[in-house]
Each structure stands twice: as structure tokens, then as C-alpha cells.
Amino acid sequence: MADLVTAGIDVGTGAVKAAIVCSTGVAKTTVLGTHRERLLRRDPGRVAELAYERACQAAGLTRKDVAYVASTGDGDAVAFRDGHFYGMTTHARGATFLLPGARSVADLGALHARVMVIDEQSRVRASRMTSQCASGTGQFIENIARYLGIRLEDVGPLSRSATRAEVCSGICAVLAETDVINMVSRGIPLSEIIRGIHESIAQRLAKLLRMVRAAGPVVLTGGLAADVGLSAEIERALDEDGGPKIEVAAHPLSVQAGALGAALWSAHRLRRLQARGPDAGYLSTPT
Amino acid sequence: MKLPVAEASAVPVPGETAARGAGGGMPEGRAQGSPRVQKDVSMERQKAMLAGYFSELAHARETGLKVAYTFVPGNLTELIRAAGALGVYPEVNALQSAMRQKSDGYVREAERLGHNEDVCSYVKCDIGMLAAGNIGPTGEKLPPPDLLLLSYTGCFTFMKWFELLQKEYGCEIAMLHVPYQADGGITEDMRRYVAAQLRDEVIPKLEKVTGKKLDLDELSALLARSARAEDDLVWVLDSARNTPSPIDAYFGGVYYVGPIFTAFRGTLECEEYYQALRQEVAARLDRREGPIMPNGVLAEERFRLVVEGPPNWTHFRDFWRIFYDEGAVVVASTYTKVGGLYDDGFRHGRAEDPLLSLADYCLGCYTNRSLPARVDLLASYVRDFHADGFVINSLKSCNSFSVGQLVMMREVEKKTGVPGGFIETDLVDPRYYSQANIKNRIESYLQMIAQRKGRA
Amino acid sequence: MEAEAIVRRCEALYADLSLGSVREWKAAHPGRPAVGLLPVYVPREIVHAAGALPVSLLGGGDQIDIVKGDASFQSYICHLPRSMVELSLTGRLDALDGFVFPSTCDVIRNLSGIFQMTTRGKYIRYLDLPQAMDEGTGGAFYRRDLVALAAEIARLAGREAPGDEALAESIRRYDRNRRAIAALWAVRAGAPWLVALDETYLLMRAGAVLPVEAHTELVEAYTAAVAGRARKPEDRIRVVVVGAFCEQPPLGLLRTLERSGCYVVDDDLFLGARWVEGDVLALEEGRGSVAEESAAPVDGPKGGPHGPPGSDGGGDPYGALARAYIGKSLVASTRYQPDGRRGEDLVRRVRALKADGVVFAAPSFCDPALLDQPPLQKSLSEANIPFITFKYAENTGQFQSIREQAGTFSDSIKLWGEA
Amino acid sequence: MALFVGVDLGSTTSKAVVLDEGERVLGRGLTNTRSNYDVAAAVARVEALDDARFTLLERALSVGQGARAAELIRALRRAWVVAHCVERLGALGERVVELSGKNGSGKDARAVEQLFAGIEADADAAFGPLSDDRSRFFRDLASARFFADATAAAQEQRLAYDVAASAFDQAIVEVENGEEPSGVDRRLSRALDRAGLAAADRDGIEQAWGRLDGALEVATYVGTGYGRQRLPFPKEQIRSEILCHGLGAHALYPKTRTVLDIGGQDTKAIQLDENGLVQNFQMNDRCAAGCGRYLGYIAEEMNLGLHELGPLALQATRAVKISSTCTVFAGVELRELLALGERRENILLGLHRAILLRAMSLLSRSGGVFEELTFTGGVAKNAAVVHELKSLVAEHYGDRTLNIHPDSIYTGALGAALFAHRGGGEMPVPARGKRAPAIARTGG
């Protein structure tokens, strides 16, 4: 089979991720380059351009070298895409690529959390998403971090350094901000506050994972996968809830899982298209 | 439905049980450092009664007694007893779990099993408790039901709750459909429908599981005993018409209705409990003493309030404290009428036939009343008990109580000219209780009432 | 008529929150009342026979600003009662002379009290549908209540209570309507690409306000018209939608579902219109009436499903409606259903329709729908049938997460299904 | 002279009002509430007292100088503000440079240093205009300017945007929470330096100032607001926001019968009697959807200043229907609608309308809208909200007078100050300068 170079662009609510892969069939797929560009209140369309450009640079390629570009997430922002895949489909694919034994995926983004149970072919067997209320998501952690003046990268280590957690009521993301202010005013150390927030988010996620009857190992994907404080709390919440043991794992490229998945599906799709002619009608079409 | 209370095991002493459950509630929600909780003498007595009962239940298997699970509102305890079985009240178990800070874990467990965060937390607490081994409030295991007596009275969730339990236990289930008093009264047709179901559905199933024929005379005797306890309870609740009131008819009231709304209806113990309670309250009244609150006898009655809606159980004492600190006494509450409402003169055994008496009782309980009827009742409490205000504690869990409470508030305001206060909590899910928030509202409300009183 | 034209007509009826068509009907039928029926099920035959126009009310959808409604309900109560109160207090329900509130759930129950207090001078009726699923007790109680209901509505219309013949005639008309709908459902199950979910839904919704005869015609015309559509099947999965029987999802949500790769071959949207399976009167062949006296306190003859054959042979239409309720209702979340039969029923339905999976779509805070989910999902899992779950409100405006979920669901079934 | 001070410690902004014995407003102070309530309350109080000093100073000077006094004082006030900002900017710059060096490279640190030098040189433009529709918070002014400059620098590849941005976010919190106003006299001399007044004017001011200071004596403080429990006042000196907003609104408009207050995290509907006593009130429930913070998120999402939202929304041709007012999801809804091709202005108007719909529900819960309605709280500054409120009130309640005071954000603090005066003068003055711990840190 000929080598195929494909790209995936994952447009989230917090950042755009772009990944470029080269595949010769699933087994020999290599990642050529990735890039994550935070939106930071910029136009997603322009950030997508930028992220793609940077990923190409990282891969040492130009846009001409890429045979197929697929979007995922908020795909409408990607004007230059060739196709689109749904978010959970791509995260599942990305997760199995990063950790071939993955049986469940928890995608933790800026405004949503979703969990999936997958099979060895990365097919999604069951899934759940958090609902309309944004209590306890990445954006929430980001706001709190900004409010407290902590760098996002320091959030995880800070949480790990705490010896106890300050319980946070965790109903409304906005009111919780006030809770946090109250805590600071009471002189509670930041590390314990952050740990408390992690604990409450982790418990929600553990609940979601149990609801879909997740099995291990669970791969964390999305931006929050980089938060070691959260992943440790998730593992602990799962240990303590009395359910069957589940391992939790993250990969340095976890944040790119959606983009990788989209790139991988692109190769699959392209081969199908090449094999079947233009009328495949096979994968979901862009919406 | 939710119900009363004397904690069967240790009464949670703030500080002692303040050990945090896994992540529940706001930290400032726990009252701090009060050394000893003050209690009525009757409360100790009730505690002993409950402990004895749960032990009886734990040994039901050995003693061969059959067990019927059923609900508190309009409960058929005398019938269960007359059939020779023991009653278990999942709502009471749930609230007991909450008072012992266990409900948080149970609710979470049920949610993990797929139950939605939107639905009644009593159900989830019960399901969670079941999953955790069905350990009752005294630490002894509860027996599984031989019969689920689904007295469908005033709450839709009851039906789903027992359907779920039946799937779990695969035991007998008897449905008793109690029609709603939509037009503010009980018709002959409703009574007969309920009595017919008792005769054709409930009694045969009870007899089937116990293997014994029901003795109607025994039932009548039990009902007569209930009626005497009912008289004393009514006297106690009415004592709050005095100023100062010798009782708190909400926070204290939930204890007072404990025996009669649950397993003890119709027993001698129950009758004696209410005699003793009446004497205790009469003595306080003679001394012109206020109610005993967790922090001691209330020194000055600054506000007289009526409360609608059940309390929050996970932070019961903290919740009470907010009122206590402001000198607010609850002089009447609707929650102490969920098990049965005696205001219109209903007493057991007055009907021409024991089954009709049971039917009247089921049909009459508070949540089976229409909204306009509930408004009238609240307005009459505000007037008759000389209240300065009324507070609605709206529960996220409970559609039966909560839907329409905002409209009720406006209607009661219109009828009485007294403004209402509105707070929101939950029964046994600590995540929906915020001490700071509730305190803010109650304080603001009472400051407003004080301003109005000051001018008058 | 062309299918598209029919759908446009239905959509106009759907969008008219002020019930213009009901006003027109009343103008054309002086002196005759219109009665609003809340979800889920009220026997419209009774209203029809009593001379009134039955109008099913299903909330306000996503096109109404809620002010007074939100003033009346806390945030943890479903959306339907808010829009009902809003519609009522803003005069949009003025064309109605009365309201019937069935015993669907505690929300609808308490809403009846709110209407008692806020809509003075109108007929407000609570209909306590029996939960004792036995003809002798529940059936008899219900039959007596139906007789009373018919008499009360007839009084609104200034008429005598409808006799058996009048009611039987009304039932026959609704039986015809049920048959027309069943035929449409057969098309959905057999060739779902010929119809679209939003279309069938709008068609059903037209039945909420139109006289039954007109609605039956419309359904028949649409069913005939779509048969001629030149459409190819697309590669989509077949799903059954469960949980949307009361508060209705917005059209955008229905469209999103299909656009993200699903054919909805069965649903429980506006379930009340399809509540009885089959004909009500056909049931009557050789059946007795529900015994009148059977609920007397201690003795008296017992009726029941195995009661003696009656001599009136279908001459007791009130009893027929009661029996249909007890014995021929769809399995619904608002009815008592012990012994795990809910799960069995759903699995059977999915299999019969050759559906690939189930979409649980319940209104937020809807106790009847949400409390049923765990056992239903357990039954599906045991039968190896996949499902997804989400919540909505009638005014939900964000469909992205639904699109993601439904899209992934369809991907996961079709991508690997053929591999 | 005895002063009466009301402090309103809100969730978003902290306000203070100073009254004299005749209940005339002498001064007002406003600052953003930060993660340290105690500092926020102290800053608001100090600002209000400074403001009172200016009022008195102007009175003193106008005796001799007439109208010119007003001009002088205006210049001085402006210089005062800018000087204060520059002082804070210095501390901020130092810290951002340090952090940028630590997390990024030496190049980043140097670039940041240059940025700050540029802002300082331009301080009069960056911090000077005391226009009412613009945020006057140092945080907002500094960050608006900094982010604009940093974006430009990043474009030219002179700076890693990420590094600078997060260094700024961290530093601003530290600087704000650690803030300790320098002594009054120092502040005066700095302002005088900056104002560049003629020597004679300067002398006159200094003399008048000297006479002033002894005359100022705070008799009583009363606190209110979301964070009132944190104020170092005894219980008798704490009043609920409801009572304070009621009394404040009554003082501004004695015929007020209904008050609507939309703050950062809560919305309140209050009914008053003819004496300003509260008859009934309702607050939003547990969810913060549709409060002022919601507009904050929207403004952030659109990269606009809060004050720009209203005017933009008013350019709409119609209001897009908005279903969810979840504060946190506001941005997503906005983006989804933009993607569907809706005009930005129309969406904005829809968002504003959604807020008002919630407020209308609360008004309805509390009993309705009676003659006259006074709209208070920070959100009353938003023209689109006011516009929608007018039309919704007209639609639901008919013709009603709607009062909006330019100082509506101070209504709660005004009410508190009135309570301070009316509650009698003998209450103890809170211990000054009780400093809260700086943000405690473990680890990083």
C-alpha cells in the first residue's frame, strides 16, 4: 500500500489541535507532527489555519503534501477540510492508537466531559456526556487558575502537593468561583483548594465512567489529560467507589487524540474512496 | 414522601458526626463545637422504641415474621400489624441515612448505577443502601420484603420506586391506588374504590405472604388505639398556638410525629409515648417555657413562623441552627401532616367500617390535597398560630411537594398579607444544601420581617 | 395533496401558539366549546361525544418567551408547566373553555391546582386514570369517572350527556384515526427514507388541534403521497426514540437526530395520540360491561377480566374505553407496570422493528421518563442492544452535543457493522 | 466632621459610600472584588474616603476661587488616579518580567519590560480618562492595554504570547491582592507632582488639605453585600443586601415601590412601602445563569469591554432567541449561533433579552412591578439591558416609571451608609488595617 499523509484538525472550545500522520496501513502509522494552539478568545477559523500551518512546519511538510484533511469537534471552523468525523469516533480511534489496549476513553475538554466504552476496533459501544451545566470542566479549572494566578501547567503538580482537599460545593461553576474566593479569604492554601476541585470533578467523572460500565484501561484524552492532579484523583475516586478496579492512563499525546483520530480515519476513508470510487456514502458527511 | 425521624442510633452530635462524608456539602455547613445537644425526654424514649423495632426487624427471619415495605403518607401500619407482619419504611431509612451522613455515598452509588441526578434522592438513597447491603440505621441488616405494599398516595415516584425494588427482589407487590383530592374533598366513590382495592388486592396479598387470615376485629382494636394517640398528637401540635410556643412544630415536630407516622401506629407503646409527650409539653407550657432546641431552651421567641415543605436531613441541625440563632420558632408546619392530617377532625375508627377508615386516612394526607386546599391550610396556620411569616423549603427532589409552591406562596401572601420566604434545599443529597446561601436568605427574610414588625 | 404541502399546513398549525384553528372551529360551530387536554392521555372520544373539540396541549415549544412561567416554577422542574402557565396567562389559551389534567405525574397534577387558582371561570378537571390495573376495581372506578366527565363537558356545550350510541360513533371515528396512524407507522418501519421524523411528528401534532375527521384525512393523504416519493435509502441506522412522551423536543432536535445519521422508525413523541393499540370498539365483540357495583365496600358482585359475557355485545362504549385503558394501552412510563414488563416490551419492539439501537431522549427533570431508564437500559444491555441517552427541554437551543452523540452512535454501528 | 460609611462587598465589585451628618453623599469608592475580600473592602473604603476629601477640598477652595476650583480639582483627581495606577503598574511590570523570564526566555522578559515601559510612558492615555462608560479598574485598563500590545509583539515574533499572557494573569492577582494603599499624604504629593499645577495652586491645595484631615472622622460603618460576613464589623453593623438596596433606592427615588438589582451573581426583586421598608423580595435560585457575570463571559468571548456590549446590542435589528442562559455556556451558544450565520448584534440583543426574561420572572415572583421601578446594580449601566427592561415592563405591566441613577452601582452601599447614620453614632468603629493573610501558598 502506498504511504498516505493525512491530517486531523480538532477544533475545541479551548484550543485547536492539529496532527499529521503517515500511514501505510494501521500497523505502521507514524505521527509526523502535531500542534496545539489555544484559542484565547481568537477566531477559531484563524486559529485552525495557524494550528495546521504549525503542525505542517513541525512535520517538515507543506500543505500540498497532505492528501486528506479531516476536521472533528467544531468542524465548521475548518474551511479547508476534506471531511468530518464526530468527536467521539475520533477520540476513540486516537485513544486506541496511543494505547492499543484501551477499553474506555474519557475525553476531558474545556466545556465538556464525555466517556466512552470502546472495543478493540475502537468502536464506541456506550457513551455519556455531561449535560448543559458547566460545573466542573476544564474551563472552570482555567477560570479558577486565572483567578488565583496559577499557571495551567502548575495546576496538576500543585494539587499533588496538597495533603488534604478542601471540599467544594461544585454545583455551579460560577457560584463555585465565589466559594473559592471565600476559601482564599479564609486562608486555605491554594493547593488544597485545587485538590478539592479536582476531587469533585473526579467524582463526577468516576460516576460517568461507572454509568457506562467502563472497563480498564481508561485512556484520558483532551486537554485535561495533561493535568496530573486530576488523573490521580480520578484513579482514586475509582478505587474508592467500591466498583471493579479500573486503571487510568494518559499519554503525552493525549491532548491530540481527537486530531490523531481524525487523521487516522482520514487515511481509512481515503483508501475506501480510492477503492470504491466517489460514491462511497460510507462515513458520516460533514454537518 | 419523607418522614420523621428520631435517629435510631446515636443522635448525630455536631462535631462528632461532622467527619466529612466523601465530599459532601459546604464545609461551613457543619455546626461547630457545641458540646452537648439538648433533647426532650420523649426523644430518648423514641430512640429506644426505634432501636427495639429495628432489632425486631433484624431477627424477623428467625422469628418467622413477614415483612412488608410501604410508604409513610397514609400508611397502612395497622393493617400490616393486624395481618401479623412488620412494616419497613424506605423513606425513613433514607432520612436516617442522611442524618448519619451516609446518604451522600448511597446517592452517588445509585447514580453510578445509572439513576439520573434529576430524580428524587430518597429513591436513590434507598437503591444505594440496598446496593451496599441494606444495612439499617442501627447497623443491623434489614430483612428483604415479602411484600411491597405500594400505597400510591400523593406521590408519583412511589410507583416507580417500588417497581424498581420489585425488579430487585422479585417479591409480591400490591398496588393501592389512592385517588387525588383534586376538587378539595373525598367523594364516596373514592372511598369505595380504595376500600375495594384493600379488600380485593391488598388484603389477599397480605394473607398470601403471611399465610394467615386477617382478623378484622384486631384491626379495629388497633385503629382505636391509633385514634387515642392521634388525639394527644393534635393537642401537642396545637400547643404552639400559645405565646411563647412550648414546641417547635417543624424541627421538633418531625420528632413528635415519628412513632405515629411509622411502624408504631396502633401499638400500646405509641399510645403511651403520646401521653408522655403531652405531659412533657403541658409542663413546659405551665412554666411558659419555649421549645428545646439543639443548643438549649430558646430564651426569647423573636419570630413565629409557619413552614411548608420537608426539612433537609443531611444538615438538619445546621439548618435548625439558622432559625435558632435568630430566635425564630416554627409554630406550625405542613410537613408534620404528611403521614396524616387530623385538622379536619379525622380520627381512626370513626368510619362505619375499618377499611373505610383506612381509606379516609390514605385519602386525607397532606400531599394528597389539591394546591388550593394546601394554600387554605397554610393561610389558616399563619392566622390561627399568629405567625409573623411563613417559609417554604422547596426540595429539588420532590415534585409532589415542590411543583406549584411559588404560586402557593403568592396566594398565601394574598390571603394573609404576610410575605413568604423561599429557600431551596434537598432531602438527602448534601450537594444541594448550601449553608451560606440558606443563611443569607433566612437572615434577609427575618430582617425584613423585623422591619415590618418594628413599624407596626 | 402533495406531502410537502400537507407538512407546511401542519407546521403552520404547530407554530400557531394562539390556537387560531380552534378559534375558527368555534366560529364555525357556535355554542360548542373547546377543551384543552394535557399530556399524556385523555380519551378524546369522550370530549368529542360530548360535543366539544378536544385540543391536546403539549407545551409552548421553543418559540415563546417565558416570564410568568418561570416565576411559578423552580429551576429543577421540567419545562412543560412553565410554558403552559405562560400560554395561559398571556391569553393564548383563551379559545379554550376548559382543561382536563390526567394523572400523568405530580407535575401535571399540581399544575391542575395552579390552573384552578389562576384561570378563574374555566372548567378545570383532574382525571385520575386508574393505576389498579384490574377491571373490577380500577376499571369500574374509571368507567364511572368517564361517565361523569362526559356529562360535565356536555354541560359546557349545553347538551345532554352523550348516550351510548353517540359515544360509540365517536369511538369509531377515533378508531379510524388510529388505523390511519398505524398505516403511517408501517411505512416508517418499512421504508423510513420515504418519510422524515419531523414530518411525521408535525402530522401527529396537527391532530392535537384539528377535528379528528380532518386529521384522519390528512394522515391518509400524506401516507398515500409519500409512497410515491422517489427517494433512495441512505446509509443510516434505525433507532427507536424513548422517553419523549410528554414534554416535546424542539423540531431542531428531531432534525438533528436524523441528520446525524439515524432513521427513527418508532418514537413515543405525543404518545397520547397513539395510546390505545388497535381499535377500542372491536374489543367489544362478545365482551361484558365493566360491572357497576363491583367496588362496593365488602360484598357485591365482582366484575373483572373474566366476568360473565354481557348481553349488550358492544353496547357499553364507556366500558369499552375503560377496558381499552386497562388492557390495550401501550406500555407507558406513566402507568403502573410491575414484573419487569417494561423492559421486555421495549426489547420486543426493537426486535420487531429491526432497529439497531435505542435513543433515550427524556426531558430534564421528568421523573416518569428518567426513573424508567435504568431498568430499561439494563434490559437492553442484556439483549445486547446499544443505546444512547440525553436530556432535553422543549426550548433546548444547543444541539451540538446531541449531534455528537447521535453521530458517533450511528458511526459506531455502521462503520464497524459491515467490517 | 462625623462621617457615615457604607461598604457593599459584592461578588464582582466592592463599593463604599461616605455620607455626612445631613445624609449628603461626600464620596464614593469602587473596586473590583478580587480573591481577597478584605483587600477589596479596604480599597473601596479608602477610595471613598479619598473621594470625600476631594469633595470637601473643592468646597474649601471654591470659597476663594469660585469655578476655577472645580477645574483644579478635576485635574488633580485625574492625576491622582493615574499616579495610583502607575504605582501599581510598576509593581505589576516587575513581576511579569520576572515570571516571563522564569517560564519563557530572556528574550521574552526583555520584550515584556519594553511593553511596560511603553504603557507607563503612555499612562495618561491608558489610565487617565475618567469617562463613565469605561471600566475604571486598574485590572481592566492594564490588561486591555497589555494584551493588545502583547498580541502585536507576538505577531512580530518578538514575544511568546502564551508565556506573557499567563505571566500577566498570575502577576495581576498577586499585585491586586497584595495591594496596600500608601499614606494619604504621599498619594497627594504624587498626584500633585503629576498634575503639573502652578506653584500657587499647589500651595493652596496643600494648605486646604492640611486643614481638612483632622476634620474627617468616621462615626460608623455598616457593611452589606455578598461577602458581608467577611467584613470586620460586629453583627449589628451588618445588614442584608435586600434592606440596603431597598433603602438606597428609596433615598434616590422616594416614590420607588419596586427595585430590581442585577449584580454579578445574583438578581433581586424587591418591593418597598412608602417608607422604603421592604415588603417582599425574591432572589435568583442556585444557578447563576443570567446574572452580570454572564455578560462578563460574553464580553470576554467577544473580546470586548463590558461597556461596549450594550451599545453594540442596540444596533440589532431583532433579538435572536436564546435558550440557555448558563453563564459558562454563553460563549458556546454565541459561537454556535454565529456559525449558523446570525448577526453578532442580533445575538447580543437576544442574550441581553434572556437576562431580562429571568429578571422579569423574579419581579413577577415578588409581586410584580409597581410605580416606580428603580433599577440598580452594575448591570443597570448597560443600555441594552435597560432598553429591554423598558419594553418588557411595558409589555407586562403597562406604563411604569423606570428610574436609573448614574450611580446605581452604589445603591447598596448608599443604603448601608444610611443605616450607619440612622442606626445611631455610638457603634464602635472597626479596627482599621486588619490585614488578611496574603494568598497562602504551598508548593508553587
Ligand SMILES: Nc1ncnc2c1ncn2[C@@H]1O[C@H](COP(=O)(O)OP(=O)(O)O)[C@@H](O)[C@H]1O
Ligand atoms: N497542562 C495542563 N494542565 C491542566 N489542564 C490543562 C492543561 N492543558 C490544558 N488543560 C485544560 O484543557 C482544557 C482544554 O482542553 P481541550 O481538549 O483542548 O479542549 P477542547 O477540545 O474542548 O477545546 C482547558 O480548559 C484546560 O483547562
Ligand SMILES: Nc1ncnc2c1ncn2[C@@H]1O[C@H](COP(=O)(O)OP(=O)(O)O)[C@@H](O)[C@H]1O
Ligand atoms: N460599565 C459597565 N457597563 C456594563 N455593565 C457593567 C459595567 N460595569 C459593571 N457592569 C456589570 O455589572 C456587574 C457587577 O454588578 P455589581 O452590582 O457590582 O455586582 P455585585 O454587587 O454582585 O458585585 C458586572 O458583572 C457587569 O456585568
Ligand code: SF4
Ligand atoms: S449552575 Fe452555573 S454552570 Fe450550571 S447552568 Fe447554572 S450558571 Fe451554568
Ligand code: SF4
Ligand atoms: S418525590 Fe417527594 S414524596 Fe415522592 S418519594 Fe420523593 S420525596 Fe417522597
Ligand code: SF4
Ligand atoms: S415532562 Fe415528565 S415530569 Fe414534566 S409534566 Fe411531563 S411527564 Fe411530568
